[in-house]
Amino acid sequence: MAYSLSTVIFRDISSPNFDDRWLEVEEEITVSYDYHPGSPGKLYGPMEDSYPPEPPYIEVTRAVNHAGEARVLTEHEIDGLYEDAEDQLEAASFSPWE
Numbered sequence: 001m002a003y004s005l006s007t008v009i010f011r012d013i014s015s016p017n018f019d020d021r022w023l024e025v026e027e028e029i030t031v032s033y034d035y036h037p038g039s040p041g042k043l044y045g046p047m048e049d050s051y052p053p054e055p056p057y058i059e060v061t062r063a064v065n066h067a068g069e070a071r072v073l074t075e076h077e078i079d080g081l082y083e084d085a086e087d088q089l090e091a092a093s094f095s096p097w098e
Contacts, residue, residue, distance in 0.1 A: 002034040002059075007084050009077055029071050032062040035085035058082065 011027045041053030058081050063071045 002036045003085065003089060004032070004034055004061075005085055005088050006030065006032045007081070007088070009073075009080065011071075011077070027071075028066055029063055029073075030065075031060060031073065031081065033081055033085075034059040034061060035081075035089070056082065058085065 007030075009029050009031060011029060013025055013027050014023070036057050036059070038054045038056040042050050043052070044050065058078060060073060060078065060081075063073055065071055
């Protein structure tokens with residue numbers, strides 16, 4: 001089962017301005033991704049019914065800046081999506097009636 005999620009991350013970038021000086025600016029990137037939580041596997045019982053555990057993974061489906069230009073995420077930014085996914089799923093499962 002995969003969960004389709006979306007979040008906004010911020011990236012510091014350097015950009016030249018009109019007089020060839022570099023400016024530090026922050027870029028907002030909207031990221032849509034599928035979070036696959038993995039599975040614990042089944043390592044007992046008959047061999048034909050067993051399967052190895054699978055780790056969680058993320059598939060980035062879209063990453064664009066405010067102008068709609070595609071962006072490639074760094075490994076560090078993708079690693080941060082795991083925590084974001086867990087936070088979003090935890091918040092979604094909260095029920096005031098529990």
